[in-house]
Amino acid sequence: MANPLKKRESVELVKILLDGKWYDTHYLALAAGKYIAPELASRRAKTGSVDTGRANIISGMLEGFFEHGRLEKQHDGRYCQWKLRDFEWAKKVLTWAGESLSSLPPIPEFKTITIPLADYNLLFGVKQAYENTTGESITWEVFLIRLLVLSLAGRKQQE
Amino acid sequence: MRDPRVEQLLTREGVEWHIEKDIPLSMIDWEASLKNQARLGQALIQEHVDELTIAILDGVELPDPIGYYSNEGRVVVISGNHRVAAYKQINELKLGGPIEKIDWYIVNTFPWKIDVLTRTANVIEGLPLSKDERLEQAKHLVRVLNYTEVAAAKALAISKTTVSYALQADEVAERLARYRFTDRIPPTTLCKLYRIKQDNALVEAAKLVKEAQLSGDEATEVAKKVEAAAASEKQQHHILEELRRNYKDRIARTRRGELKRQIAPTIKLRRAVNAINAIRAESVIPLEPDLERRSKWAVKKLEEVTKSGQSA
Numbered sequence: 001m002a003n004p005l006k007k008r009e010s011v012e013l014v015k016i017l018l019d020g021k022w023y024d025t026h027y028l029a030l031a032a033g034k035y036i037a038p039e040l041a042s043r044r045a046k047t048g049s050v051d052t053g054r055a056n057i058i059s060g061m062l063e064g065f066f067e068h069g070r071l072e073k074q075h076d077g078r079y080c081q082w083k084l085r086d087f088e089w090a091k092k093v094l095t096w097a098g099e100s101l102s103s104l105p106p107i108p109e110f111k112t113i114t115i116p117l118a119d120y121n122l123l124f125g126v127k128q129a130y131e132n133t134t135g136e137s138i139t140w141e142v143f144l145i146r147l148l149v150l151s152l153a154g155r156k157q158q159e
Numbered sequence: 160m161r162d163p164r165v166e167q168l169l170t171r172e173g174v175e176w177h178i179e180k181d182i183p184l185s186m187i188d189w190e191a192s193l194k195n196q197a198r199l200g201q202a203l204i205q206e207h208v209d210e211l212t213i214a215i216l217d218g219v220e221l222p223d224p225i226g227y228y229s230n231e232g233r234v235v236v237i238s239g240n241h242r243v244a245a246y247k248q249i250n251e252l253k254l255g256g257p258i259e260k261i262d263w264y265i266v267n268t269f270p271w272k273i274d275v276l277t278r279t280a281n282v283i284e285g286l287p288l289s290k291d292e293r294l295e296q297a298k299h300l301v302r303v304l305n306y307t308e309v310a311a312a313k314a315l316a317i318s319k320t321t322v323s324y325a326l327q328a329d330e331v332a333e334r335l336a337r338y339r340f341t342d343r344i345p346p347t348t349l350c351k352l353y354r355i356k357q358d359n360a361l362v363e364a365a366k367l368v369k370e371a372q373l374s375g376d377e378a379t380e381v382a383k384k385v386e387a388a389a390a391s392e393k394q395q396h397h398i399l400e401e402l403r404r405n406y407k408d409r410i411a412r413t414r415r416g417e418l419k420r421q422i423a424p425t426i427k428l429r430r431a432v433n434a435i436n437a438i439r440a441e442s443v444i445p446l447e448p449d450l451e452r453r454s455k456w457a458v459k460k461l462e463e464v465t466k467s468g469q470s471a
Contacts, residue, residue, distance in 0.1 A: 008303060027336040034329060035303055038295035042199035050199060050295055079339065139175060 008035040010061060011097045017071070017084040018094070025062065025080045029055040162222035165238075165264055165280075169225070172276065174268040178223065181260040184246060188229055192236035192243070197278040199292050203244055207286050211245035216255050221245075225264040225280060227273055237266060237273060238280035271304060279314040290317065297322045298329070327353035331361070338362045342369045351378040354386045360395045367399065371406040372413050431460040 013032040016023060033041070033054030041053030062082050065071045070086045084090055115123075127143045138146075161178065169176040196202040215221065224239025236243055246258045266276065278296040281288050288296065293315040300306040300314060301322065308326070312319040328346035331353050335341075340362050348368060355361045364385050368378050381402055388394040403410070412418040 024336070024339065026339075026341055027333070030329070030333040030336050034298075034333075037303075038292075038299055039197055039199055039202075043202075048200035 009033060009058065011093065013058065013061065014084075014090045014093045017082065018087075018090055020084055020087075022074070022076075022081040022083045025055070025059055025082065028062065028082065029058040033058045160220040160222055160262075165222060165225060168280065169264065169266065169276075172272070174266050174272055174276070176225075176264055176266045178262060179265045180262045182234055182263050183260050184243070184250070184258065186234050187226075187243060188231065188233035188235045189247075191229060191233075192226075192240055196240055197281060197288060197292065197296055198286075199295065203240060204286065207241050208244045208248055211241055212248050212254065215245055215249060215258075223262045223264055225266060225276070227266045227268075234263065234265075237276050241286060275300065275304060275306075275314070282314070282316045288315075293317050294321060294325055298325055301326060324350040331365075334358060334361060335365050340365055342366075344369055345375075348373070348375045348378045351375055352382050354382050355389075356386070357389060357392065357395065359392070360385050360389075360399065363396075363399045367403055367406065370413060371409040372418050373406070373409075427460050427463060431457045 009032045012035055013028060016028065016031055029051075033051075036054050036057055038050045041050045041057060042048045043053065044056045045052035062071060062073075066073050066082070070084070070089050072083045072085045074081050074083075126147075127138075127140070130143065130146075131137055166176075193202045198204075211221065221242050222239075224242050225237040226234040226239070227237060229235050243261075246261060249255055250257050250259075266273065268276075278300065282293070294317060297311040297315040297317060300311040301308055306314070308322045309319050312322045315322075325346060328350040331349045332346075338358065342365075344365060349365075352361060352364055352368070355364055364378075364381055367373070367381060371377075373381065384398050384402065385395055388398045409418060
């Protein structure tokens with residue numbers, strides 16, 4: 001079974017509760033539940049409602065944390081409230097989340113460049129010729145880096 | 160069958176892709192494929208699978224599905240679950256000659272990009288997502304995958320304004336929930352209060368909107384006036400008191416149950432159509448109480464709209 005803490009919503013939940021204040025289930029369901037994928041949420045509600053599904057998932061998550069002694073729970077009239085009890089655990093969760101994120105390969109930043117069509121066709125022709133020679137299919141990114149390296153190496157030789 | 164629209168989409172999205180012929184159906188990771196579908200509620204609509212099954216048996220060639228290889232070396236569907244389910248159905252029910260292998264568009268890219276493609280590919284092919292489904296997926300792209308509102312709207316083929324308003328309405332609902340304001344206000348009205356940045360004033364304005372059953376335009380006016388007085392909390396409070404006095408009669412009528420929120424006929428019609436669309440053939444028998452209620456409501460609303468149209 002997947003570790004529930006690997007999910008963004010549980011990390012967001014812990015982040016909100018970290019200030020040690022009481023929070024209503026309804027608020028937590030909106031604030032942390034919005035990170036749950038809508039299709040997963042809708043399948044967790046009898047009516048297919050995304051909001052209800054998110055509330056169900058967050059509510060289940062809070063109950064789970066409460067049973068493991070991580071949170072405190074109280075009923076305040078019609079509202080059910082939650083407060084963080086195990087701060088060490090919360091810190092571990094957030095440290096773990098931070099480490100996991102930093103160990104992930106970075107999401108590349110795509111930038112669109114505009115070049116004349118003639119230049120593009122020329123580059124595309126060179127890329128195809130290169131692929132035919134080496135016998136390997138490469139991405140544009142790799143091709144342009146290799147081209148740059150070759151160009152720099154050529155300039156150094158000339159000097 | 161190759162589909163130029165799919166090829167354009169994959170190329171435009173900047174992913175590496177190729178066509179792989181004759182991949183056995185047994186290679187499909189069906190569980191993972193159904194799990195990652197963008198459709199809300201049921202991942203598969205049996206009625207559509209049946210339609211595709213009939214089409215295949217009639218000799219119609221369907222576009223090749225899009226998939227990727229999982230770490231276990233199995234193919235997971237990005238787009239084309241209904242098509243693949245139809246091929247499986249033909250085999251399982253022995254409706255025609257067995258289909259053991261099909262051609263695929265195989266994508267090789269980052270997991271987050273696969274996630275995006277899964278949510279957006281239905282815009283150009285397959286059974287389209289409803290507007291509500293597309294809006295939910297667009298919001299997810301903005302929140303979780305850091306898409307800009309413009310990019311998310313474009314990817315899901317909806318207007319940027321719709322995405323912005325929906326995100327604003329959610330943010331207002333979240334701020335109100337923090338102060339235990341849980342009364343239901345339609346998102347189209349809620350987003351008009353977004354411009355009020357002070358939480359206390361927002362809660363008071365929301366109470367007024369609810370109690371006086373204000374329309375979206377009226378809520379915009381309230382928000383403008385409250386925000387114009389943002390420099391002083393006292394002045395904001397004064398403005399809200401004044402507005403409350405102005406709407407005194409409306410509030411009293413709402414309390415007596417004489418005033419209900421007016422919904423434009425076009426919105427009523429859209430809701431009715433959505434409710435009818437939500438009733439899918441496979442779930443009608445046996446008719447569940449909730450579906451029965453929704454269908455009765457939908458028919459009633461349609462009748463109302465028809466009557467108001469005739470009288471106009």
